[in-house]
Amino acid sequence: MEYKIGTGARCAVIGYGSWATAIVGLLAANGQRVGWYVRNPEVLESLRTEGRNPRYLSDLEFDRDRIAPSDDLDGVVHDADIVILATPSAYLKDFLAPLTVPLRDKFIVSAIKGIVPGDYQTVVEYIHDHYGLSYKQIGLFTGPSHAEEVSRGKLSYLTVVCTDPGNAQRIGEKFAGGNIRLSYSTDLYGIEYGAILKNIYALAVGLAVGLGYGDNFLAVLIANSAGEMTRFLEESYPDKRDTQVSAYLGDLLVTCYSVYSRNRRLGLLIGHGCTVKSALNEMTMVAEGYFAADCIRHINARHKVDMPIAETVYRVLYEGAPARRSMQELTTKLI
Ligand SMILES: NC(=O)C1=CN([C@@H]2O[C@H](COP(=O)(O)OP(=O)(O)OC[C@H]3O[C@@H](n4cnc5c(N)ncnc54)[C@H](OP(=O)(O)O)[C@@H]3O)[C@@H](O)[C@H]2O)C=CC1
Numbered sequence: 001m002e003y004k005i006g007t008g009a010r011c012a013v014i015g016y017g018s019w020a021t022a023i024v025g026l027l028a029a030n031g032q033r034v035g036w037y038v039r040n041p042e043v044l045e046s047l048r049t050e051g052r053n054p055r056y057l058s059d060l061e062f063d064r065d066r067i068a069p070s071d072d073l074d075g076v077v078h079d080a081d082i083v084i085l086a087t088p089s090a091y092l093k094d095f096l097a098p099l100t101v102p103l104r105d106k107f108i109v110s111a112i113k114g115i116v117p118g119d120y121q122t123v124v125e126y127i128h129d130h131y132g133l134s135y136k137q138i139g140l141f142t143g144p145s146h147a148e149e150v151s152r153g154k155l156s157y158l159t160v161v162c163t164d165p166g167n168a169q170r171i172g173e174k175f176a177g178g179n180i181r182l183s184y185s186t187d188l189y190g191i192e193y194g195a196i197l198k199n200i201y202a203l204a205v206g207l208a209v210g211l212g213y214g215d216n217f218l219a220v221l222i223a224n225s226a227g228e229m230t231r232f233l234e235e236s237y238p239d240k241r242d243t244q245v246s247a248y249l250g251d252l253l254v255t256c257y258s259v260y261s262r263n264r265r266l267g268l269l270i271g272h273g274c275t276v277k278s279a280l281n282e283m284t285m286v287a288e289g290y291f292a293a294d295c296i297r298h299i300n301a302r303h304k305v306d307m308p309i310a311e312t313v314y315r316v317l318y319e320g321a322p323a324r325r326s327m328q329e330l331t332t333k334l335i
């Protein structure tokens, strides 16, 4: 089914973590009134009375006339044309469980960088299969984009991905302005999987830093990660794509070196000697790479791509392989 987003399309955001909050900030700054599904009563109350999310990016103050926070998922979705999903992938099904309003006349944008656990599907694949939506009415909002920087107005280049470039432009217009620059792509498969894989590689980098490896080795690890990502995309879904651009390589780089990266931090804690369980307990935000390491291994059983870095992360996280020895073994497989 063809789907054309209209000029006056209304947006709604599902989720109230840091990325959802930053996204609402961008949309609201562009003068739009944004529907916002917030199921946490404390967050909802604070948004309504003070215009702030007390749990995530609490410095960001919203113009209350431009946000419509609500715990009525059906109402929020009903009133929107573009529904932006911004929950961690692990909780997406849980967030969408109360939905009874059909999605067939909506355009869904995933801002999520993860796989739906249990289903072993990306968010795009999951929405397509479970809600019967055409790939023509599903898009991505992605790129190197730590919420902390986006919300503080730091220059950021983001990418909108849709099979129809006209729809991508319409979505992009909602975010453009200020310090946001936009790129466009039609590579739904490659950009979504690339964003999932980079979380696993950032975890590997965190591990290496925690174990005491230096910048020379980190450069090798990241270069090999970029190669592994490209290999996975080319072998699992060949297409004409340039994985050197920001939505693939840029996102890998920022997640590997940024102090804001949750995936890098999880790896760092384990590299410093925490058990996986205690490192996960220590995290105050979600590291998607933890779930992705298991899901990608499952998916790659089909494709059989050589992925030594993702495999190392999997063994450390899920099989109790010692981090130091695993990283040492990995060093013999890199070029
Ligand atoms: N943060 C960023 O810079 C960016 C994030 N993304 C992607 O956006 C998605 C959302 O991430 P982000 O906003 O950062 O996540 P956060 O860690 O900031 O927020 C987590 C959200 O998930 C909820 N949550 C946490 N644990 C549970 C649980 N056990 N059950 C149900 N809900 C839970 C939290 O609710 P509560 O507070 O009530 O626990 C909160 O709403 C991810 O896919 C991420 O990769 C993409 C680009 C940038």
Ligand SMILES: O=C(CO)COP(=O)(O)O
Pocket (backbone or CB within 6 Å): 113, 143, 144, 145, 146, 199, 202, 251, 254, 255, 260, 261, 262, 263, 264, 286, 287, 288
């Ligand atoms: O996707 C991100 C930056 O582009 C966020 O990465 P982390 O989840 O590791 O913080």
